[in-house]
Amino acid sequence: MIPALVPSLALLLALLLARPAAAEEVMRFPASEHERTTLTIRGAADTDAMAPLIRDYQLLYPDVTVVYHEYITADLFSGVAAACAAGRAASDYAADVVISSSVDHLIKLANDGCARSHRSIETGRLPDWAAWRNEVFGFTTEPAVIAYRPDLLPREDLPRSRVALVDLLRRKPEAYAGRIGSYDITLSGIGYLFAVYDARAAATYGRLVEAFGRANLQVRCCTADLIADLEAGRIVIGYNLLGSYVYGAMRRGARLGVVVPQDYTLVLTRAALVPVTARAAGDAFAFLDYLLSERGQRVSREQSFFFDRTGPLPPGVDGPPSLSAAGLFRPITVGPVLLAVQDRAKRARFLAEWRQSIGTQVK
Amino acid sequence: MIPRSMIPTAPSLLASSLFARLVAVLAAVLALGAALLLFAAWASARLAADEAYDRLLVGAALQIAETIASDGREITVDPPFSAFETLGLSPRDRIFYKVLDPADRLLTGDADLAVPVDRGRLAAGPILLDAEHRGQAVRAVVAGRYVPDVATAGFAAVVVAQTREARGALARTLTIKASLMVLAMSALALGAVAVAVRAALRPLRAIEGVLAARGPNDLQPLGLAAPQEIRLLVTSIDHFMGRLSGHVAVMKRFIADAAHQIRTPLTALAAQLDLLSSETDEGRRRDQIARLRQRTAELGHLTNQLLNHAMVIHRARSAAFGPVDVAGLARRTLIDAVPQAGDRTIDIGYDGPEDALVIPGDAIALREALANLIHNAFKHGARSRLTVRLGRERGRVVLAVEDDGPGIPAADWARVREPFQAATGGGIGSGLGLSIAAEVAAAHGGELRFETHSEKGFCVILSLPDEAAA
Numbered sequence: 141m142i143p144a145l146v147p148s149l150a151l152l153l154a155l156l157l158a159r160p161a162a163a164e165e166v167m168r169f170p171a172s173e174h175e176r177t178t179l180t181i182r183g184a185a186d187t188d189a190m191a192p193l194i195r196d197y198q199l200l201y202p203d204v205t206v207v208y209h210e211y212i213t214a215d216l217f218s219g220v221a222a223a224c225a226a227g228r229a230a231s232d233y234a235a236d237v238v239i240s241s242s243v244d245h246l247i248k249l250a251n252d253g254c255a256r257s258h259r260s261i262e263t264g265r266l267p268d269w270a271a272w273r274n275e276v277f278g279f280t281t282e283p284a285v286i287a288y289r290p291d292l293l294p295r296e297d298l299p300r301s302r303v304a305l306v307d308l309l310r311r312k313p314e315a316y317a318g319r320i321g322s323y324d325i326t327l328s329g330i331g332y333l334f335a336v337y338d339a340r341a342a343a344t345y346g347r348l349v350e351a352f353g354r355a356n357l358q359v360r361c362c363t364a365d366l367i368a369d370l371e372a373g374r375i376v377i378g379y380n381l382l383g384s385y386v387y388g389a390m391r392r393g394a395r396l397g398v399v400v401p402q403d404y405t406l407v408l409t410r411a412a413l414v415p416v417t418a419r420a421a422g423d424a425f426a427f428l429d430y431l432l433s434e435r436g437q438r439v440s441r442e443q444s445f446f447f448d449r450t451g452p453l454p455p456g457v458d459g460p461p462s463l464s465a466a467g468l469f470r471p472i473t474v475g476p477v478l479l480a481v482q483d484r485a486k487r488a489r490f491l492a493e494w495r496q497s498i499g500t501q502v503k
Numbered sequence: 504m505i506p507r508s509m510i511p512t513a514p515s516l517l518a519s520s521l522f523a524r525l526v527a528v529l530a531a532v533l534a535l536g537a538a539l540l541l542f543a544a545w546a547s548a549r550l551a552a553d554e555a556y557d558r559l560l561v562g563a564a565l566q567i568a569e570t571i572a573s574d575g576r577e578i579t580v581d582p583p584f585s586a587f588e589t590l591g592l593s594p595r596d597r598i599f600y601k602v603l604d605p606a607d608r609l610l611t612g613d614a615d616l617a618v619p620v621d622r623g624r625l626a627a628g629p630i631l632l633d634a635e636h637r638g639q640a641v642r643a644v645v646a647g648r649y650v651p652d653v654a655t656a657g658f659a660a661v662v663v664a665q666t667r668e669a670r671g672a673l674a675r676t677l678t679i680k681a682s683l684m685v686l687a688m689s690a691l692a693l694g695a696v697a698v699a700v701r702a703a704l705r706p707l708r709a710i711e712g713v714l715a716a717r718g719p720n721d722l723q724p725l726g727l728a729a730p731q732e733i734r735l736l737v738t739s740i741d742h743f744m745g746r747l748s749g750h751v752a753v754m755k756r757f758i759a760d761a762a763h764q765i766r767t768p769l770t771a772l773a774a775q776l777d778l779l780s781s782e783t784d785e786g787r788r789r790d791q792i793a794r795l796r797q798r799t800a801e802l803g804h805l806t807n808q809l810l811n812h813a814m815v816i817h818r819a820r821s822a823a824f825g826p827v828d829v830a831g832l833a834r835r836t837l838i839d840a841v842p843q844a845g846d847r848t849i850d851i852g853y854d855g856p857e858d859a860l861v862i863p864g865d866a867i868a869l870r871e872a873l874a875n876l877i878h879n880a881f882k883h884g885a886r887s888r889l890t891v892r893l894g895r896e897r898g899r900v901v902l903a904v905e906d907d908g909p910g911i912p913a914a915d916w917a918r919v920r921e922p923f924q925a926a927t928g929g930g931i932g933s934g935l936g937l938s939i940a941a942e943v944a945a946a947h948g949g950e951l952r953f954e955t956h957s958e959k960g961f962c963v964i965l966s967l968p969d970e971a972a973a
Binding site: 250 | 579580581582583584586587588590591594595596597598599602610611612637639
């Protein structure tokens with residue numbers, strides 16, 4: 141398809157194959173009735189979060205077996221891109237639905253013509269910022285939150301905004317040095333996305349990163365690691381964590397507090413697309429419509445991702461009345477702007493600056 | 504009044520209806536105009552859409568180009584979000600871009616974007632061009648930023664390409680809007696044309712109405728105020744009506760006269776038959792039968808003449824003229840008439856050219872006219888001489904019948920041209936000959952004249968227009 145891209149994709153593919161199989165977890169949801177078809181979903185979303193949605197979908201479509209492959213975002217992107225470049229016939233990489241929290245990856249795939257277009261009543265209800273070209277559909281609303289240990293963080297120190305956080309680090313450098321955690325944005329797609337949008341959203345980004353550098357920011361690859369560190373007390377405050385996962389951990393009994401910052405709220409919408417190589421495209425679109433439907437959204441709010449666009453914040457979360465509260469809502473729009481996030485030169489420059497600010501501890 | 508059934512049923516509405524014809528022609532013109540306008544609308548919409556989105560494209564490329572920086576060794580670029588937001592204003596379009604340093608090394612973007620970069624023209628500003636990328640038509644712009652302080656000094660190039668979906672959609676929307684207006688205007692124009700044509704044809708309908716409402720005997724002029732274009736038609740109809748009513752009047756008078764003329768001898772015949780049936784004397788009976796025979800012959804002659812007269816009048820109006828050799832015609836008619844001389848000694852002569860003398864005319868009518876003149880001459884005039892003279896005279900062809908009889912008094916000359924107005928002393932059946940000749944002369948654009956010469960005698964002249972002189 142794209143001759144110039146093939147060598148690099150081949151390289152990516154080789155890297156992918158060289159990785160241990162543990163990079164991918166597979167969960168099978170067998171059909172409860174006579175199996176008509178198998179729907180293969182490859183996603184960068186926790187299986188725990190996706191399982192309630194898949195099971196509820198199977199109540200509507202009991203003759204569909206769903207196989208869910210969980211990846212980290214970068215692997216998912218390279219796999220789908222390689223399959224798309226190879227074409228449908230040449231690829232044995234089955235994927236009917238691709239779900240990723242790194243929306244920029246999905247935008248890049250759609251821009252390169254790897255996604256199928258779909259229109260329905262459900263897709264028509266999406267706000268403009270949550271879908272692109274009828275190919276990439278955002279189906280969740282997940283804020284970037286500040287997570288903390290309520291028992292280790294004095295109430296008066298609780299930062300409800302970035303400025304408050306910077307202030308706290310300046311006021312009590314010793315207390316929080318090495319006890320603030322966030323994503324290693326060189327490894328985490330979400331972390332990078334949130335950081336880039338932080339930089340876009342407000343002029344305070346430079347001061348924030350500087351303060352993080354001075355406070356010896358602990359960086360981790362993934363949300364799960366950060367939550368584990370918080371639970372273990374290795375860090376007290378986690379910055380810009382994916383709210384849905386943190387709230388999920390809270391519901392499972394972790395001793396955590398969640399603050400949705402009140403200066404502005406970065407909101408990620410996890411997105412899905414149906415690749416051109418999809419074999420069960422009809423069922424894939426049915427699954428997509430389910431995710432976007434009232435029913436799917438309710439299951440998502442109650443069991444999977446906990447937040448939604450317009451409703452009140454889930455119980456126990458400190459923050460504005462709702463995510464789309466006037467003036468605070470900064471959605472990461474699903475659209476061609478994310479191609480800028482994908483730009484290699486921009487990424488290199490941004491990461492270099494970040495590394496420089498955070499300090500030497502990042503390899 | 505014209506019965507409806509007599510209007511020919513045409514093969515198609517188009518051929519039969521003025522309205523349909525006019526509307527069809529105007530509709531065709533309007534359709535052609537509308538088609539041209541639609542094409543123009545599409546072309547200009549495409550241009551407008553390209554212009555609108557080209558600005559965004561150029562804007563985005565310039566925004567990216569502005570971030571190209573050099574520290575003397577390395578060239579960096581940092582495509583700003585704003586550039587992508589600008590491009591994102593055409594919400595559905597795919598975006599492809601690349602940034603090349605002066606040595607054509609890829610700094611960032613899509614390596615496979617195959618848009619040619621002509622660095623020679625970059626100094627003049629961004630270059631817009633149409634290209635293709637991954638099988639899709641794209642609109643591309645190449646913008647440059649001069650980098651003087653690296654090994655290969657020159658223009659770093661920013662190439663930004665965008666699919667044409669938004670342009671196509673905008674062009675479509677504009678075209679559809681323009682099309683609706685064009686179609687509405689065309690429909691309006693067509694409606695107006697239909698109304699105007701109907702209104703313009705209304706006087707024709709008025710004529711039709713007036714004609715249809717007329718009784719069969721009403722030959723009065725229409726007396727309609729008509730627009731300029733059909734005034735001639737109305738005038739012609741009125742003129743025709745005038746002529747028709749004139750002819751009808753002549754026919755009426757002729758029929759009344761003919762009836763009278765025939766009734767009189769019939770009454771006489773009946774009376775003589777009564778006498779005959781009661782006559783016992785063989786000698787008187789023979790005389791009466793002889794008189795009866797003569798009366799019957801005269802009646803036969805009268806009937807013939809009446810029919811001839813009617814025939815001549817009919818032909819004068821309907822027969823097409825052809826070339827007629829008057830010389831031959833005169834000789835033949837004269838020869839045919841010779842037996843009428845009976846046992847009288849009459850010097851019958853022809854004085855005219857031996858060669859053909861051709862004029863346009865109706866041979867049958869002309870022969871009838873001449874035959875009547877000759878008959879009259881035998882019957883009332885010629886004592887010892889009858890000459891038919893033919894010649895050209897002051898641009899006219901003159902056919903004269905000359906005899907040495909008493910002739911007609913000049914006072915009666917005007918009157919005897921009318922039917923049944925025989926000169927004094929004529930018997931029955933003598934009233935039509937001159938009238939027939941006068942009719943024929945008039946139908947040929949000529950006239951019937953009389954002349955009296957002391958030496959030649961009485962002369963009846965048919966003066967006809969000469970084709971050669973005309």
